[in-house]
Amino acid sequence: MATKRLFLPLQRISANLPPYSCLKEHRMLLPPAFMRTKPFPSCVNASASNRAVSGTAGAVEAFSNPSSSVVCPQVLAVWFDNIYPIRLSTWDPRHWWATYYARILKDSVKKDIIPPASTFKSNFSYLNSVSSIKEGGLLMRFEYDGNKQDAFDTITEFVDRKGLRSMVTLGQKIRAYPVEGEPWIEDLHSSIPSTRINLDFVGPALPIETLYNEFRRFGSMFDVVVDEKSGGKDAPRRGHVQFYSTRSATAARVCLNGKVINGTKVLISYEPALSRNFIFKMLRDHPRISIPIALALLALLSYLIFDPMRVFFITNTVTNRFSVTRYISDISETMKIAVRRFFFGSSLTSDKKSDYDDDDDYEKQQDYSASFAERKIHENTLLVYLKEAPDTAMLVHGPKGTKPSDLVDKCVQAEPYVLRINMDELINQADHVMLDRFADQFGCFPMFNWMVSSGAILDTIIAAGTGSKPGLNSTCEDQIKLVLEYANAAFNNIVTKESIKRQRLADQLEPVADSQEYGKLPEIQYPVVIIEGFLSNEKGRQSFLYELMTEWVSTIVEEHLAHVVFVSDNPSAFKYLGRAVSNKTVETITLKDASHESSLLYVYRRLGLPNSKPLPAELEDSVLAIGGRLTDLEQLLQKMKASLKAQRAAHGHEDLPQESQLAISILGLGPSVKVQDVVASASMEDLRDATIKSFNDMVVRSETEIRKAGLFEDIGAVISRRSEAPTEWSTVQMWKIVQLLSKFEEISYDDLRFHALFKGDEAPIQAIERAGLISVGHKDGRPFTIKAGRPLYRTAFKRLESDPKYAAIMGLKTTKTIATNELANLSALENELNLITGQSDSRLSWWARGEVRKRVDFLAKKIGESQRKIAALDAEQRKLSKAVKLEE
Numbered sequence: 001m002a003t004k005r006l007f008l009p010l011q012r013i014s015a016n017l018p019p020y021s022c023l024k025e026h027r028m029l030l031p032p033a034f035m036r037t038k039p040f041p042s043c044v045n046a047s048a049s050n051r052a053v054s055g056t057a058g059a060v061e062a063f064s065n066p067s068s069s070v071v072c073p074q075v076l077a078v079w080f081d082n083i084y085p086i087r088l089s090t091w092d093p094r095h096w097w098a099t100y101y102a103r104i105l106k107d108s109v110k111k112d113i114i115p116p117a118s119t120f121k122s123n124f125s126y127l128n129s130v131s132s133i134k135e136g137g138l139l140m141r142f143e144y145d146g147n148k149q150d151a152f153d154t155i156t157e158f159v160d161r162k163g164l165r166s167m168v169t170l171g172q173k174i175r176a177y178p179v180e181g182e183p184w185i186e187d188l189h190s191s192i193p194s195t196r197i198n199l200d201f202v203g204p205a206l207p208i209e210t211l212y213n214e215f216r217r218f219g220s221m222f223d224v225v226v227d228e229k230s231g232g233k234d235a236p237r238r239g240h241v242q243f244y245s246t247r248s249a250t251a252a253r254v255c256l257n258g259k260v261i262n263g264t265k266v267l268i269s270y271e272p273a274l275s276r277n278f279i280f281k282m283l284r285d286h287p288r289i290s291i292p293i294a295l296a297l298l299a300l301l302s303y304l305i306f307d308p309m310r311v312f313f314i315t316n317t318v319t320n321r322f323s324v325t326r327y328i329s330d331i332s333e334t335m336k337i338a339v340r341r342f343f344f345g346s347s348l349t350s351d352k353k354s355d356y357d358d359d360d361d362y363e364k365q366q367d368y369s370a371s372f373a374e375r376k377i378h379e380n381t382l383l384v385y386l387k388e389a390p391d392t393a394m395l396v397h398g399p400k401g402t403k404p405s406d407l408v409d410k411c412v413q414a415e416p417y418v419l420r421i422n423m424d425e426l427i428n429q430a431d432h433v434m435l436d437r438f439a440d441q442f443g444c445f446p447m448f449n450w451m452v453s454s455g456a457i458l459d460t461i462i463a464a465g466t467g468s469k470p471g472l473n474s475t476c477e478d479q480i481k482l483v484l485e486y487a488n489a490a491f492n493n494i495v496t497k498e499s500i501k502r503q504r505l506a507d508q509l510e511p512v513a514d515s516q517e518y519g520k521l522p523e524i525q526y527p528v529v530i531i532e533g534f535l536s537n538e539k540g541r542q543s544f545l546y547e548l549m550t551e552w553v554s555t556i557v558e559e560h561l562a563h564v565v566f567v568s569d570n571p572s573a574f575k576y577l578g579r580a581v582s583n584k585t586v587e588t589i590t591l592k593d594a595s596h597e598s599s600l601l602y603v604y605r606r607l608g609l610p611n612s613k614p615l616p617a618e619l620e621d622s623v624l625a626i627g628g629r630l631t632d633l634e635q636l637l638q639k640m641k642a643s644l645k646a647q648r649a650a651h652g653h654e655d656l657p658q659e660s661q662l663a664i665s666i667l668g669l670g671p672s673v674k675v676q677d678v679v680a681s682a683s684m685e686d687l688r689d690a691t692i693k694s695f696n697d698m699v700v701r702s703e704t705e706i707r708k709a710g711l712f713e714d715i716g717a718v719i720s721r722r723s724e725a726p727t728e729w730s731t732v733q734m735w736k737i738v739q740l741l742s743k744f745e746e747i748s749y750d751d752l753r754f755h756a757l758f759k760g761d762e763a764p765i766q767a768i769e770r771a772g773l774i775s776v777g778h779k780d781g782r783p784f785t786i787k788a789g790r791p792l793y794r795t796a797f798k799r800l801e802s803d804p805k806y807a808a809i810m811g812l813k814t815t816k817t818i819a820t821n822e823l824a825n826l827s828a829l830e831n832e833l834n835l836i837t838g839q840s841d842s843r844l845s846w847w848a849r850g851e852v853r854k855r856v857d858f859l860a861k862k863i864g865e866s867q868r869k870i871a872a873l874d875a876e877q878r879k880l881s882k883a884v885k886l887e888e
Contacts, residue, residue, distance in 0.1 A: 073123065073145040077179035078155050079137055079254045080113060082165075082172040086136040086193050086246050098133050098168065113174070114140065115158035122146025132185045135193055135250040136169070139183055152178040177218070177251050181266070182258025193250050195222075196242045196271040203264035205237035214256060215241050219248025240271065307486070310444045314490040317443025318417045318527050373598060375407060378589045382411045385587060386563055390526050392584045393553055393564040395577055398591030400569045400772045401631035401790055407591065408530055408565055417494055417527040419487075419562075421549075424533035427540040431476050434542055444483045477544065484552045491527050491561040498524045527562040529553070535570040538770075550580035557584060571769060571776060593791060594628035606637050616688040622695040627791025632698065639694035644682050702796035710734040710773045711810075728767035732817045733757050735810045737774060741788050742797040749776060749783040756818055808883035815880070819873040826866040833859045 087095045110126055117124045125143040132139060144151040156176045164174040199211070208224050215221060226239040243249045249270070257268040316322050378396075385394050396404040412418050421441050426434050439447040505521055531553075535546055553564045566577065566586075577586045594602070600623060604611055626632040682690075707713040711731050736757050740747045754760050765786070769776050773793065777785040788794040801807055836856055844852065 073125065073143040074148055075127070075141065076144055076148050076151060077139055077141045077183065078152065079139055079177045079179055079183070079251060080159070081137045081175045081177065081247055081251050082169050083131070083138045083174065084133050084136045084166070084168055086250060087134040089192060090189050095133060113138075113159065113164065114142075115154055119158065120144070120146070120154055121150050124151065130185055132250075132254065134187065134191075135254060136247065137250065137254065139179070139185060139254065148178075152176075175251070177255045179255045180259050181256045183254045184257055185254075190272075191270055192272065193246050194270050194272065195244065195246050195249050196240055197249050197253055198269045198271050199226075199239040199241065200267040200269070201237040201239070201264050202267065204262075205239070206261060206264055206266070210261060211239065211241065214259075214261060215252050218243070218252040218255070220244045221248075306446060309446065310483075310486045311489045311493070313443045313445045314487055315493060318419050318490060318494065320418075374592065374594055378407060378591065379411055381587075381589055382407065382565070386411065386415065386528060387523065389524075390557055390560050390563045392587055393557055393566060393577065393581060394587045394589065395566045395568065395574055396589045396591070397566075397568040397570070397573050399593075399629075399775050399789065401629045402569075402591040402593065403630045404567050404569070404589075404591055405532055406630075407589075408567055412528050412530065412565075415528045416525050418530065419527060420530045420532065422532045423545065423549075424536055426545055427533075427537045427542055429542065431542075434545075435476060435479050438480060438545075439483055442483050442487055444486055447479065447483070476542070477548065480545070480548055484548070487552075488556060488559075488561065491556060492559075494527055495524065495561055498526075526560075529556070529562050529564045530567065531564065532567045534566045534568040535573045535576055536568065538570065538572075538576075546576070547580065550577060554581045554584070557581070569772070572766075594630070596624060596628065599623050599626070599628045599633060602633060603637065607640075616684060616691055618688050618695070619691040622691055625695070625792060625795050629790050629792065632790060632792050635698060636691075636694055639697060640687075640690045643690040643693060644686065647682075647686065698792060699795050699799060702790070702792050703799060706738070706773065706793065706796055706800065709771055710738075710768065729764035730757075730817070732810070732814045733764050734768060734773070735814060737768065737786070738797045738800055741774075741786070741794055742801040745794070746777070746785045746787045749786050752786060756821065757814070804883055808880045811880045812877060812884070815873045815877045819870055819877070822866055822869050822873065826863060826870065829859050829863050829866065833863070 084098045085094045110129075114126060123143075123145045127141040127143060129138055129140040131137075142151070156178075159174055159176045165171045166174060205226055208226055211224050211226070212221070215224070220243070222242040222244055224239070224241050227237070241249075241252070243252070253268045253270065256266060259266055382394065382396070396408055398404050419442070425437050425441075429437065435447070439445070502521060502524055531549060534549070537543070538546065553566075556562050557564060566573065570576075574586065574588055600615070600620070601611075603615070603619070603623060609615075622636060623633070626636060711734055712727065736755065737747075737752070740752070749765070752758060753762050753765065758764060762783075765774075765776070765783075768774050769789075772789045774789050775787045776783045777787065779785075788797065833856065836852060836859070
């Protein structure tokens with residue numbers, strides 16, 4: 001039999017419906033006036049129709065005239081089940097959706113559910129229908145002047161024969177039940193359908209056998225209970241029926257509510273779910289006990305739902321399986337090529353990136369190792385580490401500008417599972433911002449970071465009301481540890497799947513296969529964790545992140561879950577990791593500046609010049625001054641290219657069509673001209689001018705950086721520092737380093753440490769090193785030499801020291817500081833001398849008097865030396881003052 005699918009939207013629930021009965025056999029209860037579709041039958045006494053009798057549903061009660069010979073039609077009702085989804089709770093969104101689409105139900109009911117009038121044995125007349133969205137069904141009323149059982153059978157057989165189904169309930173078959181009681185359709189929010197219904201007997205209690213026979217047709221039952229002792233003497237007896245299905249309970253309540261069985265009227269209501277009733281009662285009566293239980297339920301919910309979600313999203317971030325970002329670059333590049341072809345044609349379009357795309361800088365993606373042989377060794381070391389099973393961590397560090405991140409990025413291009421963590425984006429941020437960024441870098445979602453800020457407030461409020469702390473307060477460390485635990489679970493899942501995949505391939509090989517076949521098995525692909533900016537701001541806010549990350553790394557390395565690569569420019573990172581990961585030896589890759597020959601080769605490659613073509617002497621001198629620092633070399637070449645392209649752009653667009661010039665001005669596009677062609681067409685004089693200008697700009701910028709960061713000459717910074725903690729080094733200490741490094745390529749660490757300005761304190765030197773202004777070289781595990789933080793800084797040091805006015809000002813500050821220290825020393829010597837010489841020699845023995853004279857002589861010599869230093873400093877101050885004296 002073909003099955004007809006029916007979509008039945010809902011109608012808003014009406015108020016109370018009337019009870020129904022046959023006019024011949026029982027009294028008749030007429031519907032409210034707004035539900036009548038036909039006038040009162042003529043057999044009903046008009047005076048009787050005016051009398052209202054209160055019923056269970058609040059309906060209008062009428063009666064039939066027993067003496068009348070006219071046969072009046074019966075008002076009957078049928079309940080159609082499985083029309084809508086049953087309402088599960090007060091906030092069930094399906095209920096609102098079904099209510100919205102209930103307006104067209106009346107047209108569908110009369111056409112699709114009710115059989116034609118010709119199929120009935122007697123006269124059939126449709127009255128109306130009311131939807132009970134909460135109970136998932138439809139109540140249909142009709143008039144029938146024959147045997148009511150024939151009408152019920154006709155409707156039931158019609159519904160079963162057509163196989164009607166509702167798409168709202170995912171295709172469940174619609175069922176029809178005759179209504180024998182007084183149905184009560186209501187929309188009370190407190191009454192939610194459940195599998196258990198309560199029975200109130202108005203009259204003697206009914207036996208279990210009778211209840212079973214009445215309720216069994218609606219579905220399988222779990223239990224039937226009759227409590228004859230409930231209530232007082234005049235209170236109605238009670239019972240309950242437990243169904244297996246909620247649909248059975250709703251059909252039974254609608255069809256049998258108010259039915260008189262053996263002289264007892266049965267009133268039916270839903271019993272609230274045990275958990276919901278228990279929780280509400282517990283929260284009302286026992287708040288101290290309910291709060292821990294509620295927290296336990298929330299923890300269980302998190303464990304069952306949120307924790308798997310977070311592990312899934314972290315796994316997705318590492319594997320990049322559902323990410324669309326990798327396709328964005330291809331789409332944008334295709335659009336750029338299409339725009340170029342539209343404006344310039346295919347002759348001026350290249351599939352490669354144009355040299356005018358400075359933001360993308362296609363040439364930056366070339367292989368650095370072809371020019372820097374030193375980096376090739378480090379690349380091989382890192383690649384070997386990534387191919388082995390994770391047993392320890394790797395530290396890639398070097399001075400600022402050596403680009404350790406580029407080295408790591410190149411080595412992990414072929415790795416399928418990579419997780420990047422940028423510590424610089426987390427340090428010195430507000431707690432909620434830091435937590436959001438930390439979770440976002442891991443891809444951990446959802447995270448309820450608001451609990452960190454609101455947990456303490458909730459703890460205080462609940463403790464004030466209940467007298468006990470619920471422990472809702474959560475710290476940043478707790479949230480971060482949770483994210484790291486989820487990351488461990490994600491790594492474990494990835495490694496487990498890789499191991500299973502490799503084992504399956506091994507099982508496919510025959511046991512007699514030779515070793516070469518087994519050697520072709522793929523290795524397990526472990527995740528790679530890249531932690532960038534490690535220890536770059538060890539004294540900043542949220543610096544506890546460094547310790548938490550190292551503890552986490554120690555855990556995943558011990559469990560062989562992932563490779564870990566730290567990227568840092570802090571020279572003390574190795575010592576920090578050595579203490580944190582004490583049970584493992586951290587492998588280290590230390591990047592240094594390239595040699596002069598490698599730097600020149602790199603310049604030739606980037607400029608596209610043959611090795612036989614000589615470079616201007618100014619360019620070679622600039623490369624020598626830069627000293628092989630990769631970022632400075634890159635900046636120099638970029639400035640040179642920009643200068644050369646600016647000269648070409650001034651003369652290169654006059655012969656282009658007008659639409660091409662419009663595209664250049666609006667879209668920033670241009671013909672695909674290679675930089676090699678620009679450099680090759682430039683004269684030696686153009687190269688020399690571009691080099692001098694570019695190198696001078698870099699030196700001036702370096703001078704500004706030194707004066708602001710090292711010598712604290714930024715006025716805004718000076719004003720803001722008045723309310724802040726003092727700096728870690730003084731201006732004169734930095735100036736002394738500038739003076740020394742402008743004369744010597746490197747200086748002794750110990751000699752500088754015990755200078756009069758440092759007095760043996762290495763904290764200022766280490767702070768200056770962390771700022772990147774100097775670089776400390778080690779020998780036999782201890783600091784030995786000091787160099788400029790960047791080779792270019794040495795040129796800037798020379799220029800600062802060669803400025804007579806500026807050098808005189810800094811010299812005055814230096815001599816004043818030293819003179820102040822010397823005066824304090826002289827004052828201490830004089831006080832001691834006065835104390836000794838003021839004592840009477842008569843109270844001392846001849847031997848003691850001799851020793852005192854020795855001490856007096858020693859103090860006199862020290863006073864003389866200090867006085868000579870002060871005199872020299874005073875002379876130096878007079879000399880320097882003449883250099884900055886205003887001529888009037």
